[in-house]
Amino acid sequence: MKIRLGTIDFLNALPLCDKLSREDDRWEIVEALPSELANHLKSGEIDVGLVPQVEACRDARYRIVPGHCISCDGEVGSILLFCRKEWRDLGVVAVDQASSSSVALLQVLRHLDGLPPLELMETRSDLSLFENPNPPEAILLIGDAALGHLSSPLERIDLGQAWKERTGLPFVFAVWLARDELPTWVVAGLGEAARLGLASRDQIANDFSRSHPEIFDRSAASDYLHRCICYHLGKEQQEALVSFHRLRAEIDPRLDRDWYPRYLEVDR
Known part of the structure; x- marks a missing residue:
């Protein structure tokens, strides 16, 4: 076979x-x-x-x-949420569905912090979306796309590190x-x-x-x-x-x- x-x-x-x-x-x-x-x-x-x-x-x-x-067991560098607002104030996040695990992790982190779930806007995940007339409040980048923006001055949350801080687990x-x-x-x-x-x-x-x-x-x-x-x-x-x-x-x-x-x- x-x-x-x-x-x-x-x-x-x-x-x-x-x-x-x-x-x-x-x-x-x-x-x-x-x-x-x-x-x-x-x-x-x-x-x-x-x-x-x-x-x-x-x-x-x-x-x-x-x-x-x-x-990962803490900071990963390739699952990054770039934000225009504070974490607690986020409502809408642009994501692509290249990895459903990362999208699910995003919502679990909100749950752990006692915050409402995020509204997900499925689209291409690219930081250029912040330049749109109606930009999203945050953009989730994964994999090589995230690695390519490690030097960005934008505020970001490393989801691997955030999970480790809240659970102590990889x-x-x-x-x-x-x-x-x-x-x-x-x-x-x-x-x-x-x-x-x-x-x-x-x-x-x-x-x-x-x-x-x-x-x-x-x-x-x-x-x-x-x-x-x-x-x-x-x-x-x-x-x-x-x-x-x-x-x-x-x-x-x-x-x-x-x-x-x-x-x-x-x-x-």
Whole structure:
């Protein structure tokens, strides 16, 4: 069976995805935005994908592939809310749906602070929106788009840091998510790609900075991959997944508060 594998091209995902063998004819690699991969997984267009963690509760067939994730333990630098007003006074925020986990985190942070939910304006997320005649009160940027504006003088909130300050937990942005029938040889392939990619973070940073000099120089890209992004899906990250879901369920009664992440059995 040929496995259809969904990957993303953000810098923070490259240590997990860059070393996947394009020559392995047992799988086909599909590259898209995180939210698009979530839709592909739901429709059956892919069998496993690096998708926003909030997708894990949306289908009883879904299993998280153990081992690796994309997470942070404090400041992350690539999930930023740029604001024209104080946090407590915000009402409307421009977002794109490239990552539903980041959008959900935004609302959970409001909930933790006892503030009303934000009205989300789905559009392209670009700081040039602030120049419109009727600009949004804040703009959420994620991934490489956020990294490209780290030097902006605008007031901003790092959502990874905000979550850490309120909960003391790391935050998981994306996981490898699969249907239960995923062959276990794929898990080994994902693990080997991660091992090679994590050992090659400096080279990945160098290549990225050469192709995206407007975002990062080599030193900053390497620091981001080593210091800001965590890739191990350990007990703390698993606890954070549960805590985040419980908080989301307090906001959205449609969610099952007792849901618990299901992990792929790798010893079958």
